[in-house]
Amino acid sequence: MTRIAVVGATTWGITLAAVLARKDVDLRILARTEDEAAMTRASVFRTPRLPEGFVLPKGISVTADGAEALQNTDAIIVAVPSQSMRRNMKLIAPHIGKRTLIISAAKGLEVETGKRMSEIIAEETRKDIHDNITVLSGPNLAWEILAGRPAVTVIAAEKESRARRGAKLMTVPDFCAFTNTDMIGVELGGALKNIIALGAGIVDGLGYGDNTKAAFMTRGLTEITALGTALGANPLTLAGLAGQGDLIATCSSKLSRNHQVGARLTRGESLEHIQATMNGIAEGVTTTLVAWKLAQQMGIEMPITERLYRVLYHGDDVRATAKELMAAAATHELAGRKWGLFSLFRRRKKPEIAF
Ligand SMILES: NC(=O)c1ccc[n+]([C@@H]2O[C@H](COP(=O)([O-])OP(=O)(O)OC[C@H]3O[C@@H](n4cnc5c(N)ncnc54)[C@H](O)[C@@H]3O)[C@@H](O)[C@H]2O)c1
Numbered sequence: 001m002t003r004i005a006v007v008g009a010t011t012w013g014i015t016l017a018a019v020l021a022r023k024d025v026d027l028r029i030l031a032r033t034e035d036e037a038a039m040t041r042a043s044v045f046r047t048p049r050l051p052e053g054f055v056l057p058k059g060i061s062v063t064a065d066g067a068e069a070l071q072n073t074d075a076i077i078v079a080v081p082s083q084s085m086r087r088n089m090k091l092i093a094p095h096i097g098k099r100t101l102i103i104s105a106a107k108g109l110e111v112e113t114g115k116r117m118s119e120i121i122a123e124e125t126r127k128d129i130h131d132n133i134t135v136l137s138g139p140n141l142a143w144e145i146l147a148g149r150p151a152v153t154v155i156a157a158e159k160e161s162r163a164r165r166g167a168k169l170m171t172v173p174d175f176c177a178f179t180n181t182d183m184i185g186v187e188l189g190g191a192l193k194n195i196i197a198l199g200a201g202i203v204d205g206l207g208y209g210d211n212t213k214a215a216f217m218t219r220g221l222t223e224i225t226a227l228g229t230a231l232g233a234n235p236l237t238l239a240g241l242a243g244q245g246d247l248i249a250t251c252s253s254k255l256s257r258n259h260q261v262g263a264r265l266t267r268g269e270s271l272e273h274i275q276a277t278m279n280g281i282a283e284g285v286t287t288t289l290v291a292w293k294l295a296q297q298m299g300i301e302m303p304i305t306e307r308l309y310r311v312l313y314h315g316d317d318v319r320a321t322a323k324e325l326m327a328a329a330a331t332h333e334l335a336g337r338k339w340g341l342f343s344l345f346r347r348r349k350k351p352e353i354a355f
């Protein structure tokens with residue numbers, strides 16, 4: 001029987017385990033502590049973000065023992081916040097088998113280095129398993145997926161065969177995986193859209209209209225594409241499910257934590273207070289910092305990201321920032337778009353980030 005382990009008793013980890021339980025597989029969740037494992041087993045979830053009354057499907061085992069959870073698995077899904085990816089990988093690396101597929105399900109960039117999750121996974125694992133590193137990303141609000149509403153995702157790997165293996169493992173009724181070989185694009189699409197989702201929360205919180213939101217999302221995608229292609233992403237990936245698709249879902253949904261952060265900022269709450277009181281993690285906060293830093297060092301224009309960075313890290317007023325952004329709008333729409341098809345294979349050197 002296919003054996004899959006999920007690292008992280010997080011919202012997304014539990015959701016993916018529950019989704020995979022729709023087919024006949026051996027599923028194990030690796031929790032951090034015995035306490036967390038016992039609570040997850042008993043369906044007492046730390047996060048009320050799961051649908052009310054949700055019970056962990058029978059047959060999923062939960063343990064805090066790495067060897068028990070991870071040995072002899074066909075795939076390991078790592079569904080942890082991105083700032084903890086390296087720490088989690090250090091713990092699980094010794095248990096990863098030569099043929100095990102590693103699926104990163106986190107959407108973020110490491111603050112200290114600006115690196116993508118697959119880069120961190122490669123740094124923390126043996127060379128002979130690097131071909132097995134894959135990433136999963138798409139318009140995937142966990143709550144909707146757990147509620148049984150149809151959704152699709154994307155699995156990317158450098159080798160198409162690995163992406164296909166991952167997609168086959170992850171596809172179940174009402175949750176279907178497309179494949180891609182542009183890992184950079186799929187990862188950056190999932191990470192960078194959180195910046196724009198946070199801004200979309202501000203747009204909604206300020207009571208602006210659909211015209212505003214459409215413009216904001218479109219210009220947001222321009223920035224995602226400018227930085228993404230400079231870092232080696234295919235612009236067509238960013239226009240696909242893991243880029244534009246996820247951007248639409250996250251900017252449109254009040255379920256999104258990133259959207260919630262933006263909306264709460266417009267009510268005068270401080271970022272510290274929002275983060276201390278919200279359910280779970282809003283990756284867009286740290287991703288804004290990393291993207292701003294990369295844009296500065298690589299000379300890429302990202303007016304939305306830059307202003308959101310100032311709102312989040314320097315306390316700039318959201319209303320004044322919105323006005324300033326509008327005033328800055330009068331340039332040629334395509335200015336700064338140097339990422340036509342010709343730039344596809346011209347990847348700029350990414351700076352070493354040190355914060
Ligand atoms: N929730 C979603 O709808 C969703 C969908 C797609 C992708 N993601 C991505 O999945 C990742 C995890 O997000 P989430 O929503 O599942 O998290 P979450 O908000 O449910 O939980 C975050 C918290 O999980 C705890 N945690 C549990 N196990 C952990 C471990 N092994 N290491 C570190 N912390 C652990 C920590 O307290 C942490 O603060 C993020 O990168 C997120 O962007 C989430």
Ligand SMILES: O=P(O)(O)OC[C@H](O)CO
Nearest residue numbers: 138139140141256257258
């Ligand atoms: O709740 P968010 O803002 O982290 O968004 C969750 C997923 O990334 C949506 O695809």
